[in-house]
Amino acid sequence: TPKRDFTYVKDTAEGFIKIAETDNSNGEIINIGSGKAYSIADVIGNVKEILGKDFEIETEKEKIRPEESEVMLLLCENAKIKKLSGWEPKTDFRSGLIETMDYIQKNLYEYSLEKDLK
Numbered sequence: 001t002p003k004r005d006f007t008y009v010k011d012t013a014e015g016f017i018k019i020a021e022t023d024n025s026n027g028e029i030i031n032i033g034s035g036k037a038y039s040i041a042d043v044i045g046n047v048k049e050i051l052g053k054d055f056e057i058e059t060e061k062e063k064i065r066p067e068e069s070e071v072m073l074l075l076c077e078n079a080k081i082k083k084l085s086g087w088e089p090k091t092d093f094r095s096g097l098i099e100t101m102d103y104i105q106k107n108l109y110e111y112s113l114e115k116d117l118k
Contacts, residue, residue, distance in 0.1 A: 001041070001072070002039060002040070002072050002074075003042075003073050005075050006034065007034045007076070008095075010090075015085075018087040022084050028084070030081050031076045034089045034093070035075065035078045037074070037075045046094055047097065050101060
């Protein structure tokens with residue numbers, strides 16, 4: 001149930017560039033993020049739909065965070081970057097997942113242990 005702000009990497013990179021090009025950003029603390037939060041359950045549900053597959057997620061009890069240690073919401077407040085530079089994320093959550101999954105599919109070798117053994 002914890003939720004996180006997932007910002008697509010191309011949007012994050014564009015945000016850094018916009019900040020660098022903005023004269024009035026010097027010395028400012030500026031957050032780059034989508035301003036929308038999703039749970040891991042949301043991620044898994046979208047991945048299942050995109051792949052058209054159903055699967056079970058296995059968890060290991062010893063890896064579950066202690067009850068009082070979880071941060072339930074990490075959400076970017078991106079009003080400052082919008083105001084200073086006009087930056088806004090262009091890639092919505094689902095499109096970012098699709099693009100990431102397409103990249104991984106086309107580059108499976110990069111995620112293979114065999115590559116490291118050669």
